[in-house]
Amino acid sequence: MIYRKLEIDGRFGSPPELAIEFDGRTYSARHGEPLAVTLLAHEMRVLGRSSKYHRSRGLCCGRGTCGSCLAAVDGLPNQRLCQCEARAGRVIEAQNTVGSASFDLLSAIDWLFADGFDHHHFMTANETLNRFAVTLAHKLAGLGRLPATVRPHAPVVAEQREVEVAIVGGGAAGLGAAAALRSAGREVLVLEARPARDAHVSGAPPVRDASSSGAPSMRDASLFGVSPAGVASSSGGAWARDRSLLEGCPVLGLYDDRELLAVRDGRLVRVRATAFVLACGAHEQPPPCAGNDLPGLLLLRAAELALSHGVLPGRRLLIAVDARADDVARAAALQLGRQCIAGGAEVVAWVGPGELPGARSTSHAALAALEGGPTLRRAILSDGGTAVECDAVVWCGARAPAYELARQVGLETPYSVRHGGFLPQCRDDGSTERPEVFITGELAGVGAADAAEHGRKVGERVAASLASRDGKADTARAGVTP
């Protein structure tokens, strides 16, 4: 119970009420908090071992976008512990280890192949050696295990929806587009990957007011700043009630027959729409430096996730902000730093533009390397190698646009040097080469602060395109009417 110190609005006043098990030991937890956060609260940072070198891995992105916090939960392999909720009696087992998460005999592979493992040319000298190599590799392959028991899925019927406009992403841009479309009398469905409970994490859906008329609350314009926890659950809002917002509903694919597949509560959701607005946002990426896999390195949103559950990211924190991170992200990192200090953590350094009161701030250096094992112990800065002892590094870098769906439907996605990632080609009004697909928000290269406004403009553009199509249909009908 080391880090569980932060009290926000009295929310975390009560002690953890239930027990979970990790690698054979019992830990206290709060109902519904992410398992990775539970274990962080107990200073269990190493959650499993990596595929090839058996390196220690732990909570990293906090968003279910990376693969660092995988473990078996209740016998099911490869569960993201940042996405699994704590419930009484849950059993978590570290994967790919001979021993435990923090002590793995096979981590010898990491130093045996210190110069890298060239799997293409490994033991190709003769047939006997090669057969041995293949057998060995096969034995070591795989992270999780096939579930031993069969829990057949009941033949649940997939949910089917037909709407005029499907909007992928319920952040500022997606909800801005939805509001504009609803004002124009269009039927929309917003699919948001984040569950409603994460409404306090930056980049999550904005706070919605249950008493509002149905439009998203735009009063919270800096949607990507940390809104302090204690927010009302958004799932009871008017939007969710009339089923035009599906939270906790990640999209699996957009197929060429205008069918969008998503999954929610263990059921497929199949959506057919006339137009699609892609407002998928952007992914955080680990910093490009040595040791960028060490447990203890948290991307900004993961640190926010922990904080939002009253758990500090570490005792001795270094916060590093990349020069390319935008103002909104930097503001969020500052807010996080202040909250950590208020919660009793020591922020040993703030590295990057700006400064954090109460921490040694270094604007002229960047993160050069992270060191430690099996968890993070120090950060090396680029200013000639200053070593900073710390047990957690929070990294606030540039986010890479989530181009995947756009690419899947065949849009051109060239590399943008300015954005440091791939941006689907679209016009200023969000329209693309495909007449039924529109793009807005961070995915359109728009800064987080302007995303809501951009979303609204794109929504208006989509509404205009639907109106002109309706007009054409009317004309066509009029033409055949005797």
Next chain:
Amino acid sequence: MTTREFVCLCEDVTRDDVVHAVAAGHTDMESVKRYTGLGTGFCQGRSCMAPLARLLAELGVPTEHLRPMTARAPLVPTPLGILAAAGDLPELYPSPVLPALARPVREPEPARELPPLPSEAEVVVIGGGIMGLATAYHLAKNGVTKVVVLERSYLSAGASGRNGGGIREQWSTEQNVVLMKESIGLCKRFATDFGVNVWMRQGGYLFLAANQETLEGMQRNVALQNGLDVPTRMVTAAAAKKLVPTLATHDVVGGCFNPEDGVIFPWPFLWGYANRARELGVHVALYTPVIGFDLAAGRISGVQTPRGRIRCNLVVNAAGAWSPEVAKLVGVTLPNEPERHEILVTESLKPFMNPLVSEIGSGLYFSQSARGEIVGGMGDPDEPHGIEMRSSSRFLNRMARALVNRIPNLAEVKVLRQWAGCYDVTPDRNPIVGEVERVAGFFQLNGFVGHGFMMAPAVGKIVGEHLAKGRAHPLVEQNRLARFAAGGVGTAESMIIG
């Protein structure tokens, strides 16, 4: 811990691995992905594509043509049980036919400037798949070194890079059994002969039959195979379950099993053949499609590409599913039809299954790869003909149902990616090999109906030796295009799956 900077954390791909891949000539992101394994793990490329692009830029790769790898559905790892359950709505996936939406078709571009094309060659091979590369290698090995291989995209962009990696000796025709016996022998030695690992694992092929009629067909095939020294044996449903303990056999009447069959990892075959062929003087031209042919007195005299002409008197059409299009450029009509076949891969698991399992009736096949993933596909009887490499939700659903039916424990196992490739299907399911009568110097090497990959090591050797040394072989004598016009087609291969 060892100091490492990772680009892809899921597959433990470091900055140094990417530097090596670039040094080995892999500069576009699809090729770096294939060479390093980057982007093929649980995060499905979300954490590594942008860092890779930045690193490639730093290494001097121009960024204007840089594109991320194709993003595959499902974008979130999704349990097979969920994907399977959806099929209870009969109208959910009514047809495999995708509407012809105005989807932009993009020709892949090279990340770097290409070396100039030779202006003449003894042989131009069209298609840089395994069939074309193996043939080019064996031509060069037999003294014909002025060979150009034309590939319209990156190596492994076609069916050679999209298949499930199965290799088997179980067939219904003598020709195929004999070819595959030789091919498996060559596969066993490939890693040491070509200096690149192909992760070959002989876990056997277990074919299952759902009814008596299929079982009787199997018995005939097993007799044929045994007569050709292939150790296939018939197995009962109970024996099948012994081979794969998690198998559900409630709807199985029996099957057959050959322990010599197995699985390999397809991509390194292309790198191995291409590298050795290059060392012998072959020019492998990537991103170079054929746009026409020159003819002189009814004979091929040159090949046209957007990057210039190559004078030559012999062309090998090894373009797989694109072969009919290539032949059309010289006025030759091939009876082959491209047919999409889809495939998926799951998260990787510790080894639990040795053989590749296949159902003769449904065409379902799946195996556990050397990396631990379940890789498999299944044909669709309603699939229309035509080049089509988009994925469908219909396949995802049908495949999930079939897999969960066969191994119920797979219901909780998550799908990471689905993709598609094209079979090159002939009317009698036998290949087309040999020079066509109408155009001298136009040699066909296509129509392998989805098993070209596994046969290529043997076929490339036979055809390379035939073209270089004039060595006769029944494969070339008995599989000419003329058989279709004459009406005398051979015995149709019945053991087609996928």
